[in-house]
Amino acid sequence: MMPLPRPAALGQLRFGGRLGWARGAAGALIGVVLAAAFGLSVPDAYHWPWIVAPIGASAVLVFAVPASPLAQPWSVLGGNMLSALVGLLVGHAIGIPMLAAGLAVALAIAVMTYARCLHPPGGACAIVGVLAASAVDGGWSSVLLPLLLNVLALIGTGWLYNNLTGHAWPHVxxxxxxxxxxxxxxxxxxxxxxxxxxxxxxxxxxxxxxxxxxxxxxxxxxxxxxxxxxx
Structure with a gap:
């Protein structure tokens, strides 16, 4: 029996009508601002970043495609945090940054898959963890705590905003x-x-x-x- 043909790449994504993108953009604006505000609540003496870059990618998923399995709350929390932890561990274990970055992303994919929290920004978090491993404190507090604050703020905003705008989140x-x-x-x-x-x-x-x-x-x-x- 011949296999059925696979679908061609999608030429255009639909975002709930002509102005669906506006709902996602407004949500991302609110979510990222609040994530940054949570990050800024950390005392400056610790020299922590007030926002971690992969949060921007997570915001795109949470607010633009909230029905995606990759955009659900556990995916956002587990995917980002577990991947950052993997990156830190690999960064400390391997002294060659280029090799450590590739291995960290590969292991992050495996960990996220088995933990059922696959989240594309997790790949970026793994690299952030590798780069932070050379920090004075080893990157543990300078990455994990601000990332956790950013993620929690984004998840809270995503839950409130998506549900208020007619998109059940977590997706039903x-x-x-x-x-x-x-x-x-x-x-x-x-x-x-x-x-x-x-x-x-x-x-x-x-x-x-x-x-x-x-x-x-x-x-x-x-x-x-x-x-x-x-x-």
């Missing part, structure tokens, strides 16, 4: 609508969808339950058009 998967009986619509089963995804062997940045509900909603729309055309 869409429930597939019941399909009409006695028609061709809804004849595929969830197992078919799982089998195709397994056959593609790709990591899709979408909840499978959302994908199933989307397909069934499209089927219902096509069925209504088909019925209208044949009346």
């Amino acid at each position: 998967p869409v429930q597939a609508p019941p399909m009409p009986q006695g028609t061709w619509a809804g004849t595929y089963e969830k197992a078919d969808l799982d089998a195709v995804i397994e056959e593609w062997d790709e990591v899709l940045d979408v909840n499978v339950q959302d994908l199933d509900a989307l397909f069934r909603a499209v089927e219902r729309r096509v069925l209504r058009r088909w019925e209208d055309d044949h009346r």
